[in-house]
Amino acid sequence: LNFVNTVYNGVQIDKFTFNPKKGKYAAFLGRMSPEKGPLQAIQTAKKAKIPLIMAAKVDLVDKEYFNKKIKPLIDGKLIKFIGEVGHAGKVKLLKNASVLLALIQWEEPFGLFVVEALACGTPVIATNRGSMPELNQDGKTGFLVNNINQTTKAIYNINQINRQGCRKLAEDRFSVEK
DSSP, rough: OOOOOOOOOOOOGGGGGOOSSSSEEEEEESSGGGGGGGHHHHHHHHHHHOEEEEEEOOOOGGGGIIIIIIIIGOOOSSEEEEEOOOOHHHHHHHOOSSEEOOOOOSSSSOOOHHHHHTTOOOEEEESSSSTTTHHHTTTTTTEEEESHHHHHHHHHHHGGHHHHHHHHHHHHHHOOEE
């Protein structure tokens, strides 16, 4: 096999509004399933005492998990669940967040939601698994973590991350043109 290079999924960068200002909440975006790490996101938000806004689809196969493990932890104050959102809602959530929590619990093959957050200028705290080390530059566009304690520490250090640098990485590596 003659390997030339990896071609990443591309996003239309201009469809994601850049926001240079850090928000006051953490964001969770994705399916409400165990492998996407919503429970870990909630645990982190509670430990760090930072509001968490969760935008997620609850598939039929994940309904029991959501009802038993996640729903009881949603208080509408520190932990808010806004359900599934369209493109405009996704951009609003991501661009106004201080950080995206991508605490995946499986070997995620790509993670478009990570690139979308970066395109908005939002740093990402991601589990050091699957494609996350390729998408998220530890210490530059966010942090790679292995447990809740590291995640909490990363939240406290998120101000070190330059939001313009997050956008630039998305433009340079993950645009449709690239």
